[in-house]
Amino acid sequence: MITPVSDKKGRAAFVDLGRQFAAQTPHSVPQIRSEMLELIDPAKNPFFGHARVQLFMAHRGGKPVGRISAHIDELALELPREQGMGPGTGMFGYFDAEDEAVGAALLAKAEGWLREQGMTRVLGPISLSIWEEPGLLVRGHDHSPMIMMGHHPASYQAWIEGQGYSLAKTLMTYDLDVSHDFPKLIQRIVSSGERNERISIRPVDLKRWDEEVQTVLHILNDAWSNNWGFVPFTEAEIAYAGKKLKPIIKPQINRIAELDGKPVAFMLTFPDVNDVLKRIDGKLFPFGWFHLLRWLRKPTRAGMRVPLMGVLKELHNSRLASQLAFMMISDIRNHAAREYGSERAEIGWILDDNQGMMAIADAIESKVNREYAIYEKAL
Known part of the structure; x- marks a missing residue:
C-alpha cells in the first residue's frame, strides 16, 4: 500500500524511514534529523514557495518499506528544454525501497501524480532542489560521501533503469590530494596572476556576510545560467542559504x-561535516551537539569540499577565467593544509559536459571518485 504524506507526523515518519535505510547502507553517513525535517517542511524550506511537492510512503504488512517524493519546480518549467528542465518536466526524489517490487510501485505512484499535474516527462532522483542532493550514486559506493552529497545502495540503479528510465546527465566529483603542491605549470599560472595588479583574490568577509552572499549568488546565477539543470535562486532561497551556511564558512x-x-568569480569550500556526523551517528542529543560545536570551531584534519564556483559569463572561455580558478583553489589549498591539516578535498559536482571545469580538475591532478546519474522518462 502506498499512501501520501500530508502532515507533520507523516513527514517525521518519512525522514525516519530514510534514516533507517541509510543506517543499512555501507558507508552512508547519518544526517541530523532536524535538518532533514526542515528540508521537507513547507513552512521552513523556501523551495516550496515555487514548487508543488507530494511525498509518498509504501507499507507492507503495516511496516514501512519505501518512500519517494514527486515534485514540480515552477521555475524549472520556465526554462528552455535544452537545459534539462523545461515545460512539462516533473521530478522524483528521496527514493528508498526495500526491494525492486516496492521501488517499481513507488516510481509508478510518483509518475501517476506527475501526470495528474499535467507533466509529460520526469527527471530524477533530485531531492528536492537541484541545489540539494541531485542524482543517484552509480560509482563510488566504497567510501562515504562528503557534505551535501547523497549515498545510495548500488541496487537502485538497476531498479530505476528497469522501469524504463534512461540516463539524462552524469554528475561527477573529483578527489584531490591537498597535502602536495600543484604541478609546476599551475604554480606558474598562479604566480603570473599574483603579479597582475588588476586581480585581487580575497577571503569572504563574515562581518558583511549578507552582502557577500548576495555577491556570490549574483555571480552564480550569471555563471551557471546556461548550464544543464540550472534553476535560479530566489531572494528567499538566498537568505535561507546564507543563514544555513554561515556556521560552516571559514573565511x-x-x-x-x-x-x-x-x-x-568565487569559490566556496565547506569543511566536511560528515566527518563528525559519522562519529555522533547524526544525533545531537545527548552529547552530539557538543562534539559538533567543537568541530565547527576548528575542523582539524577535516576533508574539504568545493561544491560551488563560478566566473561571470563575460569572462567565460578566456584564459583569465581559468587563471582566477587556479588562483582561488591554490589559496584555498594552502590554507586548508596549513591551518586545518587537511589532506584531501573533493571538487564538484561537475556536469559531464562541462569541459572547462573538467580541464581544471585534470590540470590539478584530481581524479573522479564518484558519479551520480540523473534519469529521465517520458510520461
Whole structure:
C-alpha cells in the first residue's frame, strides 16, 4: 500500500524511514534529523514557495518499506528544454525501497501524480532542489560521501533503469590530494596572476556576510545560467542559504576574485561535516551537539569540499577565467593544509559536459571518485 504524506507526523515518519535505510547502507553517513525535517517542511524550506511537492510512503504488512517524493519546480518549467528542465518536466526524489517490487510501485505512484499535474516527462532522483542532493550514486559506493552529497545502495540503479528510465546527465566529483603542491605549470599560472595588479583574490568577509552572499549568488546565477539543470535562486532561497551556511564558512577557504575592484568569480569550500556526523551517528542529543560545536570551531584534519564556483559569463572561455580558478583553489589549498591539516578535498559536482571545469580538475591532478546519474522518462 502506498499512501501520501500530508502532515507533520507523516513527514517525521518519512525522514525516519530514510534514516533507517541509510543506517543499512555501507558507508552512508547519518544526517541530523532536524535538518532533514526542515528540508521537507513547507513552512521552513523556501523551495516550496515555487514548487508543488507530494511525498509518498509504501507499507507492507503495516511496516514501512519505501518512500519517494514527486515534485514540480515552477521555475524549472520556465526554462528552455535544452537545459534539462523545461515545460512539462516533473521530478522524483528521496527514493528508498526495500526491494525492486516496492521501488517499481513507488516510481509508478510518483509518475501517476506527475501526470495528474499535467507533466509529460520526469527527471530524477533530485531531492528536492537541484541545489540539494541531485542524482543517484552509480560509482563510488566504497567510501562515504562528503557534505551535501547523497549515498545510495548500488541496487537502485538497476531498479530505476528497469522501469524504463534512461540516463539524462552524469554528475561527477573529483578527489584531490591537498597535502602536495600543484604541478609546476599551475604554480606558474598562479604566480603570473599574483603579479597582475588588476586581480585581487580575497577571503569572504563574515562581518558583511549578507552582502557577500548576495555577491556570490549574483555571480552564480550569471555563471551557471546556461548550464544543464540550472534553476535560479530566489531572494528567499538566498537568505535561507546564507543563514544555513554561515556556521560552516571559514573565511580563508572561501574566496572571491575581483578584477579592477569588481567581483567576478568565487569559490566556496565547506569543511566536511560528515566527518563528525559519522562519529555522533547524526544525533545531537545527548552529547552530539557538543562534539559538533567543537568541530565547527576548528575542523582539524577535516576533508574539504568545493561544491560551488563560478566566473561571470563575460569572462567565460578566456584564459583569465581559468587563471582566477587556479588562483582561488591554490589559496584555498594552502590554507586548508596549513591551518586545518587537511589532506584531501573533493571538487564538484561537475556536469559531464562541462569541459572547462573538467580541464581544471585534470590540470590539478584530481581524479573522479564518484558519479551520480540523473534519469529521465517520458510520461
